[in-house]
Amino acid sequence: MRRKLICTSMLIAIGTMNTAYSADSTLNSDIPIELDTLSVTASADASAEGLAPAFAGGQVAEGGRAGILGTKDNLDTPFSITSYTNEFIQDRQAQSVGDVLRYDPTVQVTRGFGNFQEAYMIRGFTTSSDAVAYNGLYNLLPRQYIATELFERVEVLRGASAFLTGANPLGGAIGGSINLLPKRAPNYDLNRVTLGASMNDKRNIAADIARRFGENDEFGVRVNAAHHNGGTSIDDEQAELNLFNIGLDYQGERLRLSADIGYQNNQLDHTRTNVSITGLSRVPSAPDASDNWAQPWSYSNEEDKFGTFRAEYDFTDDVTAWAAYGMRRSDEANTLANLTVTDAASGDGTFYRFDNTREDRVDTGELGLRGHLDTGVVGHDWVVAYSYFQLETKNAYAMDFFNTTNTNLYAPVYMNKPVISGSAFIGNNLASPALNTRTKFNSFAIGDTLSFMDERLQLTLGARHQAIKVDNYAYNTGIRTSYEDSEITPAIGSVYKLSEQVSVYANYIESLVAGDSAPSTALNVGEALSPYVSEQKEVGLKYETETFGTGLAYFTTDEPRTLTGNDNIFRESGENEHQGIELTLYGKATDNLKLLGGVTWLDAKQKGTGDATTEGKRAIGVAEWMAVMGAEWEVPQIEGLAVDGEVHYVSSRYANAANTLKLDDWTTVGLGARYLVNIGNQDLTLRARVDNLFDRDYWSSANDSGQITLGAPRTVSISATVDFY
Template sequence: MRMKSTCVMMALIMGGMQVSLADEETSNTSTLELDTLSVTASADASAEGLSPAFAGGQVAEGGRAGILGTKDNLDTPFSITSYTNEFIQDRQAQSVGDVLRNDPTVRVARGFGNFQESYFIRGFILNSDDVAYNGLYSLLPRQYIATELFERVEVLRGASAFLTGANPNGGGIGGAINLLPKRAPNYDLNRITLGASINDERNGSADIARRFGENDEFGIRVNAAHHNGGTSIDDEQAELNLFNIGLDYQGDRLRLSADMGYQNHQLEQTRTNLRLMNQVSSVPSTPNASENWAQPWSYSNEKDYFGTFRGEYDFTENVTAWAAYGMRHGEEENSLSNLNITNGITGNGTLSRFDNGRIDRIQTGEVGIKGKFKTGFIKHELVAAYSYFVSEKKNAYRFVSIPGGSNLYNPTYYSRPELADLYSPRLGSRVRLNSFALGDTLSFMDDRLMLTLGARHQTLKTEDYDYNGQTGLIGKYDDSEITPAIGAVYKLTDEFSIYTNYIESLTKGDTADSTTDNGSGGTVDVVNGGESFAPYVSEQKEIGLKYETSSIGAGLAYFTTSKPRSFMDKSNPDRPVFRQSGEDEHQGIELTLYGKATDDLKLLGGVTWLDAKQKDTGNSSIDGNRVIGVAKLQATVGAEWDVPSVDGLAFDGRVNYTGSRYADDANTLKVDDWTTVDIGAKYLVQLANQDLTLRARVDNLFDRDYWASVGGYPGNGYLVLGAPRTVSISATVDFY
């Protein structure tokens, strides 16, 4: 009843909200061309609409630069890539992480202690609960976001406090991820997709859309999906059920939209992370990629309900206001047994049963106004916005050691050990954010020179509680910061632009883990467990060059960013304390490439060089060492070839490379580099009144055994083993 009344209240309050962006296929005048079919563009769901797809259809011509709105690549002083729905479908991506494996500036990792997707952007971690949905943070499921829920994946590289506000969960220093919702196109959409993998995974989805009204001003789009079965990892099982409905209204001046969704994601015997204990002197050799050391009784369940409403109203041709509101209720429970490696050579380690319950409640919103005007020969695009975010997290957990231990290469399986009853989740933390932002983009010289100036005043209030119910409030922070930004773009020609920016990030401080290893294979309570540090500001400086023709595009950027360094002080192993000292400084160069090299050959990829070091730590033995989990070099190169002699047939391939990384601050535990190769094929054929698209894919073609990621939590170098060779097929039918 509470959720129902909340949704009714939101609908009444947000009567004037901005609609979100249109369906991917609606952005092009012809995203799919057959002899008897021409898909035309849909009405925009906002004044700006969805950025059109670039040549080749894999990425868009631009993306959303926060409160500045949707901008073309050559017109913004920031680095943005927006991956299209056509590309998402062709790569058979099932999650945000699957999409971002195609990005040379991002590496997919896993959150600490659970199965949450995380992403290293410019070497800084961003967890999936820090992902935005149509500009609002933390509205979609916290650990795993299925691709049926969104139209595009946008990556905004670098700090973004002025553009998007402070990230509520402590990420966003290296970049932000924004997902765009689906909208009904101008044609009737009736799409069914069925898929399977060689490992007995089965999936099916339906995507239905209609427009109504005298001028097709009302739109509805419904997505439903079910995934179930085994994965490429032995004995691992996963099930996903979701339903999402998107509504929109297109008036002369008023545009409205609403999204309501549900996702239930369940995992059984999912392979866990490996934690390297203090006494480990070498990194374990990689086991067979299909091996599973998880205990048979382990599981993790996540269930989320979410909704968002938007509106946009044109007061005049040059003045538009918008408003948005969103909420999420998430429930999680799991029973896990992580393997803690005590001997890197033999693979021996300890086990414990760890049960956790969690409830998240999120409310967030934004209102703003933007206008265009001139002062003399200078054009202005002025924007002002207010945003807020409120989250409440409840937790409950218990753990018990499992005598006997296990081995990475020869696991020992145990009956589920007894555990004290898990209390109902109790209040663990509250986060409240409020901010006001003001910005102006000035255009000179017939729009060849554009200067963006802005600042955001952000108030952050955090409260941390002892959710064991013993001591109550254990830490709080209530203060404000002003984060400025300046960016400039100069178009050398119609195809070249050079840009630079100074921008800051403002993030919630790191939170102390409740327990840590005691150096002897067990765990010990952290003295300040659950305490959050004060939010901190990170400064970014960037300069870059962008190039685009009608068919090919490229970008080159140099950046430098730093952040305070958090670590677990174990000088007294019986009383470890979570502390801050020094900073991590990241400097890097990014080269990206996208578009069509020829009429039949599409390219997508690039290279990232990163120099991420620890500085001023107070410990001379680690000063200047590399940051845990960050490779010096990573590259992703993808290509797709449309076979000229066979209409509708295409082949694609992708090579991913990640250099060596370290799993400890002292840089004594070195993790090897890795390279994987993925291939795929697509065949599109028209049968009577149906379009049939057949897709096949082989990921990790050569069945490489490798440590896919290292780290993911301050001071911890735990390892995640990459997935083995995975073969998947799907068939999509569009009915007309």
């Protein structure tokens, strides 16, 4: 089946190329193509179209990347995409991906299991930070924390995306995927320095330098460097970050090239952990938001080196090929002391020492061919693509599970760093971690967007064949167990423009995740299940004027579940059913007033669990209601001054499958101000911000590992950005 699919697809591609060549009778390779230097913008990749233009107000873009379909305008795509601009990232003083996405009404920012990794819940499904894509390639940027100096934009593609982007190798992207776009040199000289500070003596400095060279400004260089150091709004926390990134690009007559080389070193000390509440009958009251129960000797260090290369070549005006490659090499080490609460009323609990070291080696790439042809009155934007991904992870740990120490959530007990005891569970050598997992993904995709009625009606058809291979190596023994399977995931989407300002759309698309292996307690121990296919159906409406836009979407997503039945056989059975409605809005309500936000209603139920205590209950950590409303006002009486405010609401959520542990709803308020003034040949931008204005104490999120996370306290930050000319 795989050979037939590949051969058929290649024949279609070759045939369409020949059609395109023959149709282009006016093409003459001896006639040079003039480059307009003014058209060189901050292109995020080696593409002819570059970045989608910013929408009115500059906070989001007019469109975003729909995977292998390329960059699409909002009204022309049968999917829901929001792309947050670098202007918005700077004005909100965002320092990580999570800081940007907390302004998205469809995304709940959470934390991963057992460490300080960011995670993002989209449509009720969690995508971790190591599942984020960089310029279309997965898992290239730092695994746990991605600083904003490394990217130009944050794109959120809501919904499943296996056809568009390939299956996420880390198992995310069921409810949506996140793509970060790298920085490129704009068509003007850029000399920017930013100084910042926040509570508890945290300081940061960043430089952003860019130039274009050549007769037609065809060569571009952009360099970003940053240093963050000091405390945080949480008592006694310390964080230090150093990064450097260089982005290169070349834009020729038919050939376009781009490359990135980056480095980030992130070090956390005495950082507040998640709280485990497994086994409790109720959720403990939230402590003071600035409290820190972490042990002073706990830390987490991560060092990442990464690079990408992308090329695009126009064979004709209608046929373009592209190739991309990316790599990441990472080293991690941490010593943790996570808190487990054993008494909700008093806050009594325990912790134990857990050490971990890890090395990652990622290599990934993509080849593709896209083009346009007409068959009568029907237009075709066709694409074929091949992608490859490999991740090798070396890991070692020391878990001193039986050597626990008493502490308290509200009155933490601090102690000297304990020595790992003889009863600890040891996996491999901490000083030299051994190969633990090798993951390989290969996929081939083919698609066609058909246009009718002068492009008022568009129909997208496509499918991707995904091959998955995972080799796991047992700790200490190195004994290998393997998983290998494949699946074809189709997609269909349609858009109809009712007018130049209104379009309606619908889609059916799937996500794909590698199947689990039966546990040691099952009769079929070690048996690998087929890949899990989640099915999404969505309908929506989009409305845009020149200054204001809004979107309304209804979706359903069914995620397969597993269980060990009464016959003690581990199998796929039941599903999580998520259905929801999303309303988003963006742009300018008046000449001086920008709006950004929306609301999400989500019903996420567990079905076919095989357990009466969980059947029909809500999924862990998923809020029924979530809303964000942000407004920015440019004060007309004072040139250069703008003030903004944001209200964020999340309804109650459950922290366990039986829905007996409930987190209260919460609301936070943020305020900010920006003042731009010209001093000689310099533009000075002063920014100030306060988040969680009323210092609300609240549990912000829960994960499916029985852990909850305390929300951040009131945080005040200021910065000054100077642009030299």
